[in-house]
Amino acid sequence: MVEEVSVQSIEQARVAYESGDLRERLQRYHTDVDSAFWQWNDVWLSPAFRAFDIRQDCRRVTAPVLAIQGEDDPYGSMAQIDDIALPASQIQRVKLTGCGHSPHRDQTQATTEQVTRFLLDKA
Numbered sequence: 001m002v003e004e005v006s007v008q009s010i011e012q013a014r015v016a017y018e019s020g021d022l023r024e025r026l027q028r029y030h031t032d033v034d035s036a037f038w039q040w041n042d043v044w045l046s047p048a049f050r051a052f053d054i055r056q057d058c059r060r061v062t063a064p065v066l067a068i069q070g071e072d073d074p075y076g077s078m079a080q081i082d083d084i085a086l087p088a089s090q091i092q093r094v095k096l097t098g099c100g101h102s103p104h105r106d107q108t109q110a111t112t113e114q115v116t117r118f119l120l121d122k123a
Contacts, residue, residue, distance in 0.1 A: 001079070002050050002053070003077055007045065010041060010045055011045065012074075013041060058085070058086065059085055061090075065086060065090060068081075069096070070103050070107070071096060071097050072099060072100045073099070073101045
């Protein structure tokens with residue numbers, strides 16, 4: 001779902017891209033950094049995109065789910081994983097402190113441990 005915190009952070013990313021060093025930092029990850037950034041940024045800031053919400057679709061997931069969210073994610077609140085309405089036996093929610101938008105980078109060890117534990121429990 002699109003939250004106001006998401007929109008605000010994406011607006012800040014636009015400013016950082018246009019007048020800061022964000023473009024330069026993203027270049028190492030993208031062959032065409034301008035297309036990658038603007039396609040992401042323009043969509044998320046589009047008024048029509050405010051209604052984007054896949055929570056209903058998530059209810060149709062039948063596989064076990066590990067939902068990991070950084071508590072300091074500037075692009076979304078804990079509602080991003082709290083609002084996934086699945087039976088408790090099907091979903092495991094992990095909220096990582098001191099973690100932003102990329103748990104695999106911000107909390108590599110904790111994320112790896114959670115994924116490993118989840119997979120072993122489901123094996």
